[in-house]
Amino acid sequence: MSWIDIGALEDIPVQGARVIKTKMGCVAVFRTADDAVFALSDRCPHKGGPLSEGIVHGHKVTCPLHNWVFSLETGEAQGADEGQVPTYDLRVEAGRLLIDASKLAAQSAA
Template structure:
């Protein structure tokens, strides 16, 4: 079982919104749904590089603000006719705190 790091309170992320966490692996968008589920995805749309953290959250999907590609936040897969995917990351909520995989906080290998 991998270790997790506390990155903030659930209330720090707006409902149906996101916050960006800078990690050794790059920027990660941490999303909160209407029913307080939390997802962590790569913050870069594979289509045109749009910041998914600025996209619209609807259910367990997020839509890129640049060209409206929608991604399933469970799998990272683009929905509909769009092809592509973004990386997802292990995240959980415990006692009102958001925890993300400690591997993301590790330094990149040289």
Template sequence: MTNWIDIGALDDIPPRGARVVRTAHGCVAIFRTGDDQVFALDDRCPHKGGPLSEGIVHGASVTCPLHNWVFSLETGLAQGADEGSVPSYSARVDSGRILIDAAQLSGQLSDRSAA
């Protein structure tokens, strides 16, 4: 079951940029790619806890600002030689508004694999 909630306008996030959403379980980073897709991942690199929302967004990937780990925004999986993954959540754009699935967000602590 999904529960889409509006967290802001697409234009609140610059293209190839990110902002965070504060949740009860920590910050979630909302990414906007160069072609206006949006993705939501935990704002925490599994390597050293770097804030992924501060990284450089390229293609459908983001590079962690601390040690240059690169993650796929689509899967949350680390790319290249690094191994690790970031929990990701459903997000979409509707009429210029960004929606994310609150059902997944609230379930994030009890059942991360569902994300």
């Protein structure tokens, strides 16, 4: 894996998100109430809504456009909704967020 520093954990509000822009599109980085962090594509597969503007609850996010709910852990739609958003490996080291760039590079090369 190839890890890239994308910022400080404290830059993301609890139960909030920030967006990082990549060549393949935007990635939403979420922080939950229990300080877990997750990275998903910022685009809902239903209507393209910005998931980074959704409501974070537990380890889920609700799309702001049509209330689809996605697992932050797997990217899978929850309940009656069907779909999935790509997820990205993310870790915290000494208060810094690191994302695995290898998946981003693989997608932009395709």
